[in-house]
Amino acid sequence: MSTITAPKTTRTLQGQAKPRRRRPRREHTLHPAVWLFVVAVMGFSLVPFYWLINTSLKKGSALGQGELFPSQPTLENYISVFRNGDFLLALRNSVIIAVVTTLVALVFASFAAYALARLKMRRKALILTLILSVTTFPAIAIAAPLFSIWRQIGLYDTLPGLIIPKLTFALPLAIYTLTSFFRDIPRELEESAYMDGASPFTAFRKIILPLAVPGLATTAILVFISVWNEFLLAVTLTSSPAARPVPVAIAFFNGTSEFDQPLGTISAASVIITIPLVILVLVCQKRIVSGMTAGAVKG
Amino acid sequence: MAMKTLLPGRGPAGRDRAERRLAARMTAPSLILMAVVAAVPIGYAIWLSLNQYSIREAGLSRFVGLGNYLDALASSDWWAAFGQTFLFAAVSVSLEMALGTAMALLLNLAFRGRALLRTVVLLPYAIVTVVSAITWRTMFEPRLGLLPQILDTLHLPGAGVVWLGEQGYAMAVIILSDVWKTTPFAALIILAGLQVISKETYEAAELDGANKWQTFAHITLPLLRPAIVLAAIFRTLDALRVFDLPFVLTRGANGTQSMSMLAYTQLTENRQIGPGSALSILTFLTVMAVSAVYIRFGGGNIRDIAKEDH
Numbered sequence: 001m002s003t004i005t006a007p008k009t010t011r012t013l014q015g016q017a018k019p020r021r022r023r024p025r026r027e028h029t030l031h032p033a034v035w036l037f038v039v040a041v042m043g044f045s046l047v048p049f050y051w052l053i054n055t056s057l058k059k060g061s062a063l064g065q066g067e068l069f070p071s072q073p074t075l076e077n078y079i080s081v082f083r084n085g086d087f088l089l090a091l092r093n094s095v096i097i098a099v100v101t102t103l104v105a106l107v108f109a110s111f112a113a114y115a116l117a118r119l120k121m122r123r124k125a126l127i128l129t130l131i132l133s134v135t136t137f138p139a140i141a142i143a144a145p146l147f148s149i150w151r152q153i154g155l156y157d158t159l160p161g162l163i164i165p166k167l168t169f170a171l172p173l174a175i176y177t178l179t180s181f182f183r184d185i186p187r188e189l190e191e192s193a194y195m196d197g198a199s200p201f202t203a204f205r206k207i208i209l210p211l212a213v214p215g216l217a218t219t220a221i222l223v224f225i226s227v228w229n230e231f232l233l234a235v236t237l238t239s240s241p242a243a244r245p246v247p248v249a250i251a252f253f254n255g256t257s258e259f260d261q262p263l264g265t266i267s268a269a270s271v272i273i274t275i276p277l278v279i280l281v282l283v284c285q286k287r288i289v290s291g292m293t294a295g296a297v298k299g
Numbered sequence: 300m301a302m303k304t305l306l307p308g309r310g311p312a313g314r315d316r317a318e319r320r321l322a323a324r325m326t327a328p329s330l331i332l333m334a335v336v337a338a339v340p341i342g343y344a345i346w347l348s349l350n351q352y353s354i355r356e357a358g359l360s361r362f363v364g365l366g367n368y369l370d371a372l373a374s375s376d377w378w379a380a381f382g383q384t385f386l387f388a389a390v391s392v393s394l395e396m397a398l399g400t401a402m403a404l405l406l407n408l409a410f411r412g413r414a415l416l417r418t419v420v421l422l423p424y425a426i427v428t429v430v431s432a433i434t435w436r437t438m439f440e441p442r443l444g445l446l447p448q449i450l451d452t453l454h455l456p457g458a459g460v461v462w463l464g465e466q467g468y469a470m471a472v473i474i475l476s477d478v479w480k481t482t483p484f485a486a487l488i489i490l491a492g493l494q495v496i497s498k499e500t501y502e503a504a505e506l507d508g509a510n511k512w513q514t515f516a517h518i519t520l521p522l523l524r525p526a527i528v529l530a531a532i533f534r535t536l537d538a539l540r541v542f543d544l545p546f547v548l549t550r551g552a553n554g555t556q557s558m559s560m561l562a563y564t565q566l567t568e569n570r571q572i573g574p575g576s577a578l579s580i581l582t583f584l585t586v587m588a589v590s591a592v593y594i595r596f597g598g599g600n601i602r603d604i605a606k607e608d609h
Contacts, residue, residue, distance in 0.1 A: 029410075030408070030410050034405070034408075037401070037405065038405060038412070038416060041401075041402060041405065041416070041419075041420065042416065042419050042420075044479065045419050045420055045422055045423055045479075046419060046422070047445070048423075048434045048435065048438055048479060049422065049434070051434070051437055051438050051444075051445050052430075052433070052434045052437055055437045063443070064443065065443070066440070066442065066443030066444065066448060068445075068448075108328050108329045108332065109329060111325040111326070111328065111329070112325060112326040112328070112329040112330075114325060115321070115322035115323075115325040115326045116322075116326065119318050119319070119321060119322035119325070120315055120318045120319055120322065121319060121322040121323070121326075122319060122323075127326065127330070129594065130330075131329075131330075131333070132594075133587070133590060133594070134333050134337055135536075136536045136586060136587070136590040137337060137341075137583065137586070138539075138540040138558070138559055138579070138582045138583050138586050139540065139542075139559070140540075140542070140558075140559040140562045140563060140579045140582055140583075141340075141341055141344055141579045141580060141582060141583035142336070142337055142340045142341065142344075143563075143579075144340075144344055144347070144562065144563075144566050144575060144576055144579045145340035145341070145343040145344040145347060145576070146336075146340050147566065147567070148343070148347065148572070149340065149343065164336055165336055167332060167336070168332065168333050168336040168337050171329050171332065171333055172333070175329060199317075199321075200317075200318055200321055201321060225425055228427065229427045229428055231428060231429055231542065231543040231546070232542045232543070232559065232563070235546070235563075236563065236566075236567065246427070247427050247428070247429040247430075247543070248429075250427075250429055250430065250433065251429050251543075251546065251547050263437065263440070266433055267433070267437060270430040270433050270434065273427060273430065274425075274426055274427070274430055277425040277426060277427070278422060278425065280425060281418070281421050281422055281424070281425045282418065285417070285418055285421060288421065288424075288425075289417075289421070289487055292484060292487050292488070293487055293488055293490075293491040
């Protein structure tokens with residue numbers, strides 16, 4: 001009873017005894033002060049995005065005026081970002097790193113999560129604590145020695161050299177999220193499979209996995225976002241555009257020279273890599289919310 | 300398939316053993332990978348931290364025992380980074396919890412536009428931290444940014460300040476970009492906690508004649524505590540590792556040094572492998588100590604997951 005997940009929450013709320021009168025269609029009229037707060041929250045969330053886009057549409061002297069609207073909007077910054085070979089390379093690297101890490105993490109994690117959610121196991125609490133404690137490791141403690149080790153074995157500044165350590169941080173996140181999803185699947189289904197003589201592994205493959213597709217998708221989104229976002233390992237373990245992912249490439253955009261005004265191009269590059277994530281949020285909002293709150297504690 | 304048989308062959312004890320073996324086999328790949336890529340490097344980092352390495356001659360080293368640690372603990376750099384990291388964590392997490400609770404209460408109201416609000420609030424969460432830093436840098440760009448312009452129009456102090464270039468102001472920008480990006484996370488965890496408080500509890504309070512504030516202070520807040528604590532744990536452990544924001548915004552200058560940032564600078568820019576490793580191990584120990592405290596007092600959910608199946 002003490003562990004709840006968001007999808008379950010909404011479901012129970014809507015499925016309660018008196019749902020007709022309570023939940024749907026009874027919209028409150030908000031107190032003006034509350035409306036003001038709603039507007040403030042929206043402004044706080046959106047205005048920085050607006051300002052970034054505004055900056056990205058300015059060029060040359062317009063950048064030096066700080067107008068609230070671009071009087072002569074131009075896409076030149078975007079064009080120059082796409083003409084920048086290093087940025088395109090970084091985009092490619094980021095996509096490869098994020099996709100491979102997500103897929104591998106999902107496969108490994110779904111095995112582990114099934115065992116943790118369903119099977120009898122020795123020292124389960126200890127194992128879960130260890131897995132969860134890895135998510136709290138400061139990446140610097142791993143990045144520093146890996147920097148030395150990778151240089152000795154030739155993985156420094158390569159994509160696999162980034163994927164392997166990122167996997168270490170993606171795995172606990174995936175295992176933790178998937179474990180709470182697996183636990184929400186009713187046990188009766190597996191039990192009837194056991195009655196039919198299925199082994200636990202068959203039950204996992206034939207019953208749990210197909211039912212857990214939404215949970216797997218949610219986990220994939222969360223892992224993808226976190227891998228795409230990760231910066232410390234990426235900046236420590238790479239030194240050239242050949243392996244640099246997007247966050248590092250953008251962070252180094254400003255280093256070109258003191259006199260050059262890269263503000264416009266940095267903003268354009270930032271907008272470009274934010275667009276896919278914004279689309280992801282718009283399309284998969286419910287999944288992201290349910291994944292983020294999976295395993296949140298009630299009591 | 301259709302024929303129902305009883306449990307095949309082995310007795311319940313045998314099935315138990317087989318199940319445990321399967322469980323071990325299914326968790327092994329993840330555990331081995333995490334052990335190899337997390338535990339081995341940390342062990343190696345400890346070894347590195349006990350040595351002094353020559354910058355001029357590669358491979359030349361000298362065992363110095365705890366010397367690097369003693370140096371670090373005697374240095375003002377470490378304690379400055381330590382203090383500034385905790386200051387950042389304390390202020391940003393407090394703001395995130397307060398704002399997150401307020402947002403969660405809003406999102407829990409049924410009103411026209413709630414779905415829109417939820418989407419809008421979630422947007423900053425998906426943004427890359429480096430981009431969040433860049434966004435706030437453009438917002439505070441001296442003279443040209445939106446905020447200096449607003450402050451100037453309203454004749455408020457801070458308009459002429461180079462925000463990222465001054466003590467205090469720089470920390471404020473870093474905290475603001477963190478609050479902007481991570482409050483949605485706190486809000487959603489707290490919202491999930493809010494949605495399981497039963498309507499009956501509120502109805503009872505209403506019958507007892509409690510006003511809105513009393514209901515909030517005596518019912519909602521206490522029942523929300525576990526959710527807020529959980530969000531605060533996740534956020535604190537994250538905030539203590541802060542790196543991206545100071546890296547992009549200040550490189551740790553102007554009172555915004557973080558423990559991770561200091562270790563990174565020592566290791567990569569100053570090429571101080573021994574002292575840098577000692578700093579990264581100290582960072583590790585600090586974060587682990589805080590998370591041990593949290594798991595001890597707030598880790599109920601981990602124990603629950605483990606317990607429930609037995």
